[in-house]
Amino acid sequence: MRLQGFLRKASVSGKARAHYLQLDIKDFFASIDKNVLFDIIKKKISDKDVLWLTGKIIFHDPTESFILRDRENIVNKIPSNKSLFGKSNLKGLPIGNLTSQFFGNVYLNELDQFVKHTLKARFYIRYVDDLVFLSREREELIRWMKEIEDFLITRLDLRLHPRRRKLQPISNGIDFLGYIIRKDYILVRRRVINNLNSRLRHFERLRSPNSINVFRACLQSYLGHFKWANTYRLMKGLEKKKIISEYFQIGGYRVFLNNGID
Numbered sequence: 001m002r003l004q005g006f007l008r009k010a011s012v013s014g015k016a017r018a019h020y021l022q023l024d025i026k027d028f029f030a031s032i033d034k035n036v037l038f039d040i041i042k043k044k045i046s047d048k049d050v051l052w053l054t055g056k057i058i059f060h061d062p063t064e065s066f067i068l069r070d071r072e073n074i075v076n077k078i079p080s081n082k083s084l085f086g087k088s089n090l091k092g093l094p095i096g097n098l099t100s101q102f103f104g105n106v107y108l109n110e111l112d113q114f115v116k117h118t119l120k121a122r123f124y125i126r127y128v129d130d131l132v133f134l135s136r137e138r139e140e141l142i143r144w145m146k147e148i149e150d151f152l153i154t155r156l157d158l159r160l161h162p163r164r165r166k167l168q169p170i171s172n173g174i175d176f177l178g179y180i181i182r183k184d185y186i187l188v189r190r191r192v193i194n195n196l197n198s199r200l201r202h203f204e205r206l207r208s209p210n211s212i213n214v215f216r217a218c219l220q221s222y223l224g225h226f227k228w229a230n231t232y233r234l235m236k237g238l239e240k241k242k243i244i245s246e247y248f249q250i251g252g253y254r255v256f257l258n259n260g261i262d
Contacts, residue, residue: 001179001181001186001228002125003125003132003174003176003181004181004182004183004186006123006125006134007134007170007174007181007182007183008183009122009123010122010123010134010135010136010170011136011170011183013183014183014184016136017136017169018134018135018136018169018170019134019135019136019137019138019141019167019168019169019170020132020133020134020141020166020167020168020169020170020174021132021133021134021135021141021142021144021145021165021166021167022130022131022132022133022164022165022166022167022174022175022176023130023131023132023133023145023148023160023161023164023165024129024130024131024160024161024164024165025108025129025131025152025158025159025160025161026081026158026159026160026161026162027081027082028104028128028129028158029092029093029094029095029100029104030081030082030083030084030087030091030092031091031092031157031158031159032091032092032093032103032104032107032158033090033091033156033157034058034059034089034090034091034092034093035090036107036156036157037058037103037106037107038054038055038058038059040106040107040109040110041054041058041106057097057099058093058103059089061089062084062094063084063085063089101128104128104129105128107156108126108128108129108156110155110156111126111131111148111151111152111156112124112126114148114151114155115133115144115148118147119144119147119148121133121135121144122134123135127176127177130176130177131148132174132176134170138167141167142167145160145165145167148160170182170183173187175189178191178192178225179228179229185230186228186229186230187229187230188225188226188229188231188234192222192225193234196222199218199222200241200243200244203215203218203243204243212247212257215247216247216248216255216257219244219248219255220254220255223235223250223253223254223255224253226253227253235250235253238250246258
């Protein structure tokens with residue numbers, strides 16, 4: 001993982017003390033300014049047809065002409081700051097659209113360029129709106145946080161989440177994308193393991209032949225996540241669980257049915 005490589009370089013393989021700064025953008029997708037986004041794109045694209053189509057996608061209002069399938073009335077429980085309703089179609093992209101993921105990266109490329117060329121941060125990584133910076137100087141990270149906050153407000157009309165800011169020694173490990181990352185090894189986050197155990201208990205209560213394929217797909221998705229961490233003991237523990245061994249065999253982070261059918 002790239003972040004693990006940064007940990008080694010920033011600490012000179014553990015010989016130097018280093019810190020990390022982890023930031024999160026508050027309500028990112030719901031806060032994207034559509035006009036700012038389109039202005040960014042217009043600076044890079046001159047083809048009129050492409051701009052026309054891009055504008056149609058960005059400025060489409062998902063709060064109009066839609067079919068609501070919501071038997072539990074969940075839509076009314078969404079906080080206003082996370083909803084696209086009530087924003088006059090000026091802000092926010094629907095997270096479910098594949099184009100929104102792309103446009104989100106286009107939007108935050110402005111931040112990437114600022115970090116690279118103005119702050120000149122050597123060790124910086126971003127996944128959507130989750131940002132991590134490494135430095136041997138704690139004060140440098142504090143200064144960067146203030147400059148990043150100012151940049152986001154003035155250039156992109158975004159805000160850092162006030163409660164999701166971490167400034168700690170890298171020796172504590174970095175909680176990133178479901179893993180705890182250290183320079184020499186990577187662990188699966190405890191919350192992910194607890195979620196899997198909860199799913200296993202759920203399937204154990206069901207024990208329905210109709211749920212086997214769903215169970216297998218769920219388990220396979222977790223193993224795909226575990227594959228990128230140091231999970232030898234975790235995998236051995238899973239293989240011994242009765243609810244798993246009763247139906248499946250695990251080999252090389254893949255799940256096989258006990259009847260031999262892949």
